[in-house]
Structure formats: C-alpha cells, structure tokens
Amino acid sequence: MSVEPLFSWPTRIYWEDTDAGGVVYHARYVAFMERARTEWMRSLGYGQERMRAEHGMVFAVRSMQMDFIRPARLDDTLQVSARLVQLKKASMVFDQQILRDGELLLSAQVRIAALDAASFRPRGMDEAVLAVLQPHLHPESEH
Template sequence: MFSLPVRVYWEDTDAGGVVYHAQYLAFLERARSEWMRANGYGQDRLRQEHDLVFAVRAMAVDFLKPARLDDALQVTAQLRDCRRASAVFDQAVLRDGVTLLTAQVRVAALDAGGFRPKAIPAGLHTQLKALERPA
C-alpha cells in the first residue's frame, strides 16, 4: 500500500493544537497525487500528455481519533476501482500504526481545458486497472 509521511505543523491545527478537520482533505489529496506520481503519472504529465485532470466528485470520511501538533503521520492511498471516467480510492491517516481517519474518495476524470467529463485514455485506463486493490 502506498504511504506518504506527513508532519503536522502549527498551520495544520486549530487553537487547541488539534488538526483542523479540513486539513485532512489536503493530506489525502497529497497522498493521491503522490500515488499517481509514484506510478508514473504526475499531474502535470496527465495534463500535458492526456489533457486530463482528476477532481474530487464525492468523499466519505470517518474521523476516528485526532492528530495533534508535531505528530508524524502516514497517509495511505489505494486504488479500489478504476472506471472509464472515474476512480475510487480507499485512504487512511495513521499515527504509529493507529488509524485516525478513513476515507473513500471518488475522483472524476475531466478534460484539463474545460473541466468536462472525459474518458480516461485507454492505455492509462489499462495501467490503472492493473493497480486496483478491491476491498
């Protein structure tokens, strides 16, 4: 499973030193972006070579335990399902092996110029399908 290390900084927290709920979404986004890059498709390459971007369409998040200032976190990303114009990722945020948050994120494939739905190009779709890890 892909995992991105993330340190919690002051800017990530509320006045009590607890990670602000919306900041977790940024952590999840970074992990999905780095997952794509690790598999050979950075976002700039997708845009340049395929006129393709992915945008979050839906998200279900379960906040289990808080992360705090200076915590060292692991943010995971695993492709569950790749369809013709969308993909679903299972994600989690962990601290020392303890799950703090789980999320299921559906991203839509869009053309980079007009942000209209677009099929994932056949070659890329085949490569992504091979990376699926169904639940």
C-alpha cells in the first residue's frame, strides 16, 4: 500500500480568529496546526480518546519553531498540512505549513512528546502505535 506522507486539513478564518488589526492572531495558528495533527492521527485510527483509553498515553507539544510569512484574514480558507519527519520511541517531529490558495503563510516544525496519561511523564509509544506511524514517516526525512 502506498502511503501519502502529507496530510492536509482545511480551515476557515472567523471573527474569533482575528485581532484588532483584522488579521489572524498569531496564537490561533498553533490551534490550526494542532487540529491538523489531531485529525491526521484520527485518520490513522488513533483519536485522542482512544490513545488515552486503550494506550494510557497522550501527546504534548515539546517544542515549536514557527516562521510567520504572510497574514491570513477574515473568511480566508486555509490548508493546514502536517508531515511526519522524525519518529522515535517517545517523540515525533512534524513539518507543518499553512497555505492560502497555494501561497505559504506559515511554516513550522513541531516536536511532540508521548506522555503517560495519568502522570504526564514521558513514556515510549506502544509498538502497535509505532507500527501504524512508521509507514507515514516522510521518506526524504533527514532529521
């Protein structure tokens, strides 16, 4: 089975996403990227509740580097992409982009840590989860 290494999730900009200047407030981009990663995991059969209930695990952002290139505005339709570029036992790294009509607005790299759902301490992912994620690792990853 051929696996597409890029996942894209659409989002629209509403009043609640904008600041007094009429552009998307910078922190909203973080939420858009989280939704794309969450929906990617859900598309693989691992929604947040399943991860917590069946595997006793949650994911948390460990670090994030973002490059704001152009602003998004009210009523824009955006594509938020997520590409898995590194996979380790207890963490993964995504390259993410936000585009409007093919124009790059933001690029980011996000490191996600696997945590125990009860203690919120770092832990390794179950082999079953790693086996589902591994085929989606971008083949040209050098991280």
